[in-house]
């Protein structure tokens with residue numbers, strides 16, 4: 036049996052804690068994701084998908100419950116340790132790409148490695164390989180404002196892969212793209228999943244795209260209402 | 272996260288907003304350039320003054336003058352208080368080994384010289400033969416006043432090159448001519464025995480260029496001081512002050528101390544109010560330094576205010592920059608940048624703004640200082656101390672005023688930063 040990458044037990048997230056209008060958004064979620072699984076999370080707008088993803092991605096802390104990521108209990112660790120975990124274990128892909136402006140595609144891909152303290156030469160070498168993987172070699176010297184949406188998202192995926200993270204977290208990565216370009220981006224995720232065995236968590240509004248993955252978790256008002264395994268996905 | 276990457280990043284961000292960067296630097300530029308300008312100017316003035324003083328005896332020239340005792344009972348001079356010729360002779364003999372030249376000016380009268388239909392101003396300076404050593408003058412025809420001229424109180428004079436050319440049509444032609452000047456209500460006649468030329472130092476020509484009549488006319492005419500005494504109708508010579516030029520290798524200050532106490536013990540011990548005090552060329556320099564010190568202080572205060580205002584400008588722009596780049600900061604944090612990396616990124620950006628401003632300020636300051644120097648006629652290098660100070664000061668401003676915005680950036684919550692529109 037393969038190891039568990041995400042292990043969540045009774046995750047609760049509340050806002051405005053300690054005030055009269057305290058708001059519980061996530062109501063005790065239990066999720067376990069084994070290594071190499073391609074999971075999609077769907078649900079209505081406001082159901083808490085992004086909130087969940089922020090916790091999975093170590094950007095935010097849960098209010099209650101237990102979360103361990105790749106064997107590390109991240110309930111009680113410092114901000115700097117959280118930075119380091121984001122840097123090494125997680126690759127983010129955002130709906131709005133979020134490339135750093137006035138910084139070339141290559142430098143954008145290098146950035147997580149820079150923060151990891153990798154030497155310059157090694158960094159550039161790996162960044163070139165990653166850009167080749169997403170078929171963006173030709174554009175490596177281009178600035179973000181010289182790239183199309185699909186091209187930006189491919190660079191962003193290359194950047195997410197930089198430190199060979201345990202999980203790729205993608206929050207509506209095709210949301211700002213037309214269906215054809217969205218298809219291209221999905222193909223890259225499939226490639227990373229099949230060829231490199233990456234664990235991927237995909238948040239999407241598009242049920243068709245969700246059906247392509249191993250497993251679909253449906254959220255509604257901060258609770259899991261369904262958790263389906265599809266085709267040959269690894270059993271829980 | 273290494274320094275070099277941070278510097279590259281800072282430059283990229285400044286390049287994207289050049290105009291803003293330059294405007295932000297303005298306060299720093301003004302502050303630093305005024306500091307550098309004033310120190311450069313100070314060096315130039317110091318150099319010019321040293322040149323001028325050196326051409327006139329320099330630090331070897333010392334003066335002895337009568338002045339009030341601390342316990343004085345009257346605050347005016349009487350004839351008995353003055354320095355007599357005998358006293359000077361006595362000192363000259365007693366300290367013969369130390370003294371190169373005794374310099375005396377024993378009277379100074381303003382008068383008029385008739386030239387065609389004009390009356391030209393002249394000043395008749397009654398001097399001793401040693402006097403030429405404390406001026407920047409050189410004899411170009413004839414000779415200077417000698418001991419025999421002085422002893423006889425001869426009616427001879429030494430005039431300037433410009434006077435010779437104007438009055439007699441040439442330098443050689445002037446020798447032996449009669450020079451007639453009206454002063455003390457009467458016409459007095461002197462025979463021209465020599466013509467002098469003033470070797471101008473840069474500072475002197477600069478000051479002279481402010482004087483419009485100086486172009487074709489000098490006002491000073493030298494005569495033996497006894498010639499003036501005869502005109503005054505006196506017989507004994509007495510002075511308020513005299514100068515000495517000391518020999519090479521003699522320390523002017525200790526020489527002065529010795530002469531001062533010698534004279535005071537010998538001739539002024541019983542005087543109730545008057546004593547001898549000395550002044551050295553060094554003390555003139557010290558006075559100049561004092562004046563420069565006050566000017567520098569004023570400029571330093573202005574520069575300091577401008578640097579603080581500049582620093583606040585830098586802080587303001589850095590706060591704007593942090594706000595503008597909130598999303599970028601969020602992304603960097605999501606990619607794993609620790610708080611310290613974000614903080615140093617912004618501090619380095621602020622340091623670089625200040626350093627560039629500082630360098631532009633240094634260059635501008637040197638330029639302005641030397642433009643002023645060209646007007647005065649001397650150029651001098653800026654003081655390296657001031658430059659080092661300016662660079663470290665701009666860096667300190669960068670750190671001080673950059674810290675708060677940088678820290679704010681570092682402490683942003685990653686999720687809120689990522690959501691920022």
Ligand SMILES: Nc1ncnc2c1ncn2[C@@H]1O[C@H](COP(=O)(O)OP(=O)(O)OP(=O)(O)O)[C@@H](O)[C@H]1O
Pocket residue numbers: 050051060078079080081082083084085086087
């Ligand atoms: N920082 C916050 N403070 C208060 N409420 C918040 C905060 N972040 C999220 N919420 C609330 O939590 C709920 C879930 O938000 P979330 O962004 O997770 O939804 P989502 O499922 O990602 O929606 P969408 O599909 O529109 O992106 C929403 O009602 C939202 O208003």
Ligand SMILES: [Mg+2]
Pocket residue numbers: 084085086206
């Ligand atoms: Mg969302």
